[in-house]
Amino acid sequence: MSDLFKYDSLQEFFSIYQKAxxxxxxxxxLDISELVPDHLGALTHNSEEFESVTxxxxxxxxxxxxxxxxxxxxxxxKLNHPLLGDFTIPKIEIFEPKxxxxxxxxxxxxxxxxxxxxxFDNFASAVVNILPIAKQGQVGxxxxxxxxxxxxxxxxxxxxxxxxxxx
Numbered sequence: 001m002s003d004l005f006k007y008d009s010l011q012e013f014f015s016i017y018q019k020a021x022x023x024x025x026x027x028x029x030l031d032i033s034e035l036v037p038d039h040l041g042a043l044t045h046n047s048e049e050f051e052s053v054t055x056x057x058x059x060x061x062x063x064x065x066x067x068x069x070x071x072x073x074x075x076x077x078k079l080n081h082p083l084l085g086d087f088t089i090p091k092i093e094i095f096e097p098k099x100x101x102x103x104x105x106x107x108x109x110x111x112x113x114x115x116x117x118x119x120f121d122n123f124a125s126a127v128v129n130i131l132p133i134a135k136q137g138q139v140g141x142x143x144x145x146x147x148x149x150x151x152x153x154x155x156x157x158x159x160x161x162x163x164x165x166x167x
Contacts, residue, residue: 002052004109005042005092007060007081013110014040014083017153021113022086024153028131034123035115039076039091039162040083043111045103047073050096057092064091065163069139072096076163089113093162112146112154120159127157 003009025032044050054063054075061077068074074095083089093114097106117123120143124136132148143159 002049002056005053005056007079010040010092011083014089015085017110017113018085018087020151020153021155024147024150024155028127030127030131034118035157036118036161037087037089038114038116038158039093040089040110041093041095041112041114041156043106043108044094044096045108047096050075050094053094057094061092069095071099078163087113091162107149112156114156114158114162116158116161120157123157 004013025035042053044053050073057063057077060081061079063075064078065076066073072095074093077092077094079090079092097103124143124145127133128136128145132150134146134148134154136143136145138144141160145157147153147155
């Protein structure tokens, strides 16, 4: 899976993935002018792969954040050149599986695309009964909601930009 994180492979993947994301958003008539593309989130299989992916990402990005969250490591990288298409993606987030996870049920590789929302509270109130929301939460002052996975697409909506939020 590590090869997916080479810049050209990421761009190629994103060129296809963004079409599925647009289809998802259009299916629910969401006003995409309210959405600011923030990052792609990816799950690695284990600690070794986490380190391998980190090495690859550091060849074309800078690590801007590293934290422990839910007993696992999370790193955020700002790409030297954003992924381009209908959206511009400036960052990649990678994370290890949670220790208590059933590894057979996880979705490795690119897990989600994330958007910040200009007015998160209003947006969340407007879409909570329209979108298939799987999870909502708050970490510090950072609010988020994630959709269910539909046609390989999971979307995270955030109140702030990953790596720039209150820690």
